[in-house]
Amino acid sequence: MTKDEIINKIIEADERLYKVDNAIIEAFDELYKNHKPAPKGGFAILPQIDIYPDGIWTRINQEKDNINQLEVEANSLIEYFHQNLQELNSFENTIKPLKIIIKMLMIAFPLTVIYPLHFMPIATNQNPEITFNLITIVESFFSLKFILLSIFFFTIEGIFYYFLTLTNELAKSLKSAKENNSNNLRDIKYYSEYF
Incomplete structure (x- = not known):
């Protein structure tokens, strides 16, 4: 035949x-x-x-069962990789706004906290006056208030920078994880040409 x-x-x-x-x-x-x-x-x-x-039909049925089991396992893995990719994408969407918020806080902190604090203490019942006096500016650099505000500024900015660095490392790890989750892993033909 x-x-x-x-x-x-x-x-x-x-x-x-x-x-x-x-x-x-x-x-x-x-x-x-x-x-x-x-x-x-x-x-x-x-x-x-x-x-x-x-015994031929027993062997053929056994092989068929093995193929069915492999196909079910392959489909389970494909579903797992699809779900993993969706979770990575949704996690990536939360990292971008987080980085923007941290940068905004780093800029806003000196403008909204440190700058107003350097006017303190203001005498009561007196309006603040803005003047440009070079001697007063130089003297303020060597004052206790300047040292304490500088420590406060660098401590808070350092914490913000630490979180920004962690967020950037997390974004790199996320990018690497997405690259490792290749299209081949989500294609049934990758597991066997017979599926």
Whole structure:
């Protein structure tokens, strides 16, 4: 018989088989080698009888079950990688606004906290006056108020910078994780060409 005739014959015998031609031909060749009829003399034409080797259907069903199990596992992994990618994308969307907020706080802190504090204390019942006096400015650099405000400023800005650095490292790790979650991992053909 030709390969196509062999495949059709085996598929007719068991319709539950996957239509994987190479696997069927290999199984048939192996069985034929094991159960090849001995050559007989004479010209008698024997009628074709479908005789299957003992245990062949058990082996074929077992292989089919193994393929089914592998396909279920592959689909589970694909679903896991899809879910993982969605979580990475949603997490990335929360990191961008967080970085913007930290930068805004770093800029707003000296303008809204440190700058107003350097006017303190103001004498009661007196309006503040804005003047430009170089001696007063230089003297303020060596005052206790300037030292304490500088410590306060650098401490808070350092905390903001630390969080900004952590956010940048998190964004790099996220980018690396998204690159590792490649399209191949979410394609059934990556796991087996027969799926």
